[in-house]
Amino acid sequence: MIEFSEVHKAYPDGTVALQSLSLTAREGEITVLVGPSGCGKTTTLRTVNRMVDPSSGTVRLDGVDVSTQDPPTLRRGIGYVIQNAGLFPHRTVLDNVATVPVLLGRSRAQARRQAGELLERVGLDLRVGGRYPAQLSGGQQQRVGVARALAGDAPVLLMDEPFSAVDPVVRADLQDELLRLQSELGRTILFVTHDIDEAIRLGDMVAVLRVGGTLAQFAPPSELLAAPVDDFVAEFVGRDRGYRRLQFVGAGSLSLKTLPTSKDSTPIGGDGWLLVVDDDGRPTGWRQGSEHVALGTVHAEGGSLRSALDAALSSPAGRGVAVDDDGRLLGGIEPEAVITLLHTARASSPEAVR
Numbered sequence: 001m002i003e004f005s006e007v008h009k010a011y012p013d014g015t016v017a018l019q020s021l022s023l024t025a026r027e028g029e030i031t032v033l034v035g036p037s038g039c040g041k042t043t044t045l046r047t048v049n050r051m052v053d054p055s056s057g058t059v060r061l062d063g064v065d066v067s068t069q070d071p072p073t074l075r076r077g078i079g080y081v082i083q084n085a086g087l088f089p090h091r092t093v094l095d096n097v098a099t100v101p102v103l104l105g106r107s108r109a110q111a112r113r114q115a116g117e118l119l120e121r122v123g124l125d126l127r128v129g130g131r132y133p134a135q136l137s138g139g140q141q142q143r144v145g146v147a148r149a150l151a152g153d154a155p156v157l158l159m160d161e162p163f164s165a166v167d168p169v170v171r172a173d174l175q176d177e178l179l180r181l182q183s184e185l186g187r188t189i190l191f192v193t194h195d196i197d198e199a200i201r202l203g204d205m206v207a208v209l210r211v212g213g214t215l216a217q218f219a220p221p222s223e224l225l226a227a228p229v230d231d232f233v234a235e236f237v238g239r240d241r242g243y244r245r246l247q248f249v250g251a252g253s254l255s256l257k258t259l260p261t262s263k264d265s266t267p268i269g270g271d272g273w274l275l276v277v278d279d280d281g282r283p284t285g286w287r288q289g290s291e292h293v294a295l296g297t298v299h300a301e302g303g304s305l306r307s308a309l310d311a312a313l314s315s316p317a318g319r320g321v322a323v324d325d326d327g328r329l330l331g332g333i334e335p336e337a338v339i340t341l342l343h344t345a346r347a348s349s350p351e352a353v354r
């Protein structure tokens with residue numbers, strides 16, 4: 001757990017980066033700091049590993065005031081990932097990842113073995129271990145950065161815009177990977193980004209800061225979308241928040257319709273659409289007369305209402321396809337059913353679908 005209590009930071013030139021920040025990043029959760037450029041996100045992060053010391057106020061790590069700790073020792077217990085990965089250019093990938101275990105006293109052989117396991121864990125082929133950072137793509141370098149931060153077995157990870165320098169597709173992969181790793185490892189992560197979508201995707205809790213270093217709102221992503229406290233947060237959270245909010249509403253009780261499939265051979269309804277399914281009952285596409293159309297987005301069981309609505313709206317047949325964990329057809333989703341479920345959910349729990 002990381003607790004910031006009335007943390008104030010004025011740099012020597014008089015710039016006030018943080019006013020009086022108080023918030024707690026809970027253990028085992030991802031807490032995201034987000035806000036416009038210059039609002040003090042990096043400063044906040046760096047007060048944890050004492051790269052910056054507050055002018056006043058306290059930062060506690062698991063109850064211990066970090067100002068009482070020797071910075072090198074403190075930093076060995078904290079993983080740190082920055083934009084462009086910050087890898088040592090003249091060390092191989094494997095040695096980059098093995099750096100902290102060696103500092104912690106492990107033998108070189110043990111450290112390299114652990115580094116190899118971590119490379120696999122972050123989705124990298126072991127063959128990249130012998131290369132130098134410059135011989136990797138941006139996305140691969142970021143993965144190495146994450147592996148290196150995990151290598152110290154540190155319970156706390158500080159991540160400062162770790163995925164900002166890569167293209168959106170790679171970035172989405174890295175975000176997925178981080179969420180997967182976190183579900184296995186349960187570290188306490190403080191994550192800085194200027195991208196609200198990234199904050200909403202990754203954060204268990206999101207702190208929105210405004211320039212001048214004050215906390216505008218500290219809330220779970222769904223609450224941020226549903227109830228921004230003021231115009232600044234509403235604007236920062238951005239457009240389509242009603243629709244984006246649907247990603248936090250479960251689609252469990254959505255009523256599904258029977259879809260005409262290629263097994264029935266007769267389309268039900270007047271538009272002639274048939275869902276083509278294989279012998280195992282997995283949808284593979286749509287057919288209308290002799291025309292074949294790609295399946296498009298499907299809604300997987302357990303997904304959100306946003307995924308259900310997206311499946312319904314993007315289907316060429318006007319009805320979405322819901323599948324189970326094995327990709328087998330469960331039924332069809334009509335857009336109206338999504339709206340009906342939203343009405344029902346709002347009536348029974350207005351807070352949940354505000």
Ligand SMILES: Nc1ncnc2c1ncn2[C@@H]1O[C@H](COP(=O)(O)OP(=O)(O)OP(=O)(O)O)[C@@H](O)[C@H]1O
Nearest residue numbers: 011013015017036037038039040041042043044194
């Ligand atoms: N060493 C320093 N000396 C003086 N001012 C500084 C120093 N480091 C940061 N600042 C200032 O403190 C404020 C907060 O900076 P910080 O880097 O924490 O913001 P940020 O939210 O991380 O910004 P960005 O999103 O642009 O990285 C800014 O006005 C910045 O110019």
